[in-house]
Amino acid sequence: MIEISEVSKSFDGRQAISELSLTVNNGEFAILIGTSGSxxxxxxxxxxxxxxxxxxxxxxxxxxxxxxSPEQLRRRIGYAIQSVGLFPHWTVEQNIGAVPALLKWPKTRIRDRVSELLELLHLPPDEFRHRYPDQLSGGQQQRVGVARALAADPDVLLMDEPFGALDPVTRASLQQELANIHKVSGKTIILVTHDVDEALALGERIILIDHGRIVQQGAPRDFLLSPENDLVREFVGQSDIGIRLLGLDKIADRVRAQPAIPGEPIRSNSTLREALSAFVTRKEHSLPVVDEHGLPAGVLHFADLLGKPSGRPR
Ligand SMILES: Nc1ncnc2c1ncn2[C@@H]1O[C@H](COP(=O)(O)OP(=O)(O)O)[C@@H](O)[C@H]1O
Ligand SMILES: [Mg+2]
Structure with a gap:
């Protein structure tokens, strides 16, 4: 557990953090969101x-x-930042193994850990361990940055706009990987972003800060449904709230158990936001749904976007 109690920090007499208090529980995925300079x-x-x-x-x-001790903190807290901060003259292996080397792990243990992490982040170890940062794409560098933060198996991961500089496709796939890492590892993650869709996609709790103070915090849905002031409203994007709410739910939660209908199926683990897009682009009122194995899982009707079918008479 991380307990921040009335922390203040100023630079040259200007307060960057003002009596901020916040508790983050073990295993929680918390998002700090705010404008630049907040x-x-x-x-x-x-x-x-x-x-x-x-x-x-x-x-x-x-x-x-x-x-x-500094060693304890280094081991327990992993840190990944947007500009990656990989050492340019070090190989991928040396970069990922930096903290374990500081902690004086045996060489073979470091090598094994590097292989394990490269595999976890879908970078084949034999192909990547001896490369230098400038021989990697932006997305690959970012993966190495995440691997480096995970190297000493910290229980807390701090990530400062880790995917900020990436194209939307690479970004979405890294977000997905991070969500999986969180799910399987149970690590406590605090991620900083200014992108509300990233916050909604990843966070269990979103904490909006402004001028070094917490303006509002809560689960993604509460954030969307009850913004406390204009700043929050602006952040969640008034006119897009409905679409963003659809992004929080899966088709699987709304699908009706009905015999398959013709048409290109949509997967049950897609979001309702993706379903909306399919309805609109295909000009259909109902879509066949398949499960993760591609087997028929029922039908989603346009009206189901509004609520659970079981709640209403048909
Ligand atoms: N090392 C520093 N020296 C002076 N001012 C700083 C320093 N780091 C941050 N600041 C100031 O503190 C405020 C908060 O900065 P920062 O935490 O980097 O914001 P954010 O990450 O939300 O964009 C800004 O006004 C910034 O200019
Ligand atoms: Mg910043």
Whole structure:
């Protein structure tokens, strides 16, 4: 658990973080969102002690972070940033193994860990371990950055706009991978973004900060349905709220158990937002649905976008 208590930090007399308090539970995926300059990066840097607060305290697993040794913090907190920060003259293997090497792991253990992480992030180890950062695409560099943050198996992962510079396709696939890593590893993740769709796609809790203070926090749905002020409304995009709400639910939650109908099927693990798009582009009122094995799973009707079929008489 991470407990941030009334932390303040200013630079040259200007407050970047103002008496901010926040608790993040073990295994939680929390998103810090805010405009540029709102204090997001500063908050992450306070968590891993790249910066020290002017006042207030931060506890990790019940112990003030100033009482953890630098090694302990390095092992327990992984950090990934947008500009990746890979060392250009180090190979992929050396970059990923940087923290384990600092922690004096044996060479064979580091090599095995690098292979394991490259595989996890879909970079074939034999092909990639000896490359240098400039021999990688942006998306591959970002994967290596994530692998490096995971290297010493930290229980907390801090990610500062890790996918910011990527094209939408690569970005979506890395988001998916990160969601899977979170699901299987149970790690605590705090991710910073200014992209509301990324926040909604990934976060269990979204925390909007402005001028170094928390403006609103809550589950994605609450954020969309009850924005507390104009800033939040602007962030969630008033005219797109309905579409974003559809993005939070899966077709599987609404599909009707009916015999298959003709047409190109849509997968039950797609979102209702994707279904809306299919309805509109194909000019259809109903779509055949298949499960993850491609087997018929029923039919989704346009009206089902509004609610569960079982709740209403037909
Ligand atoms: N090292 C620094 N020196 C002086 N000012 C800084 C420093 N780091 C951040 N700031 C200022 O603190 C505020 C918050 O910055 P930052 O946390 O980087 O915002 P964000 O990541 O949300 O864009 C900004 O006004 C920024 O200019
Ligand atoms: Mg920043």
């Amino acid at each position: 204090g997001k990066s500063t908050m992450l840097k306070l968590l891993n002690r790249l910066l020290e607060p002017d006042s207030g305290g931060i506890r990790l697993h019940g112990k003030n972070i100033v009482e953890h």
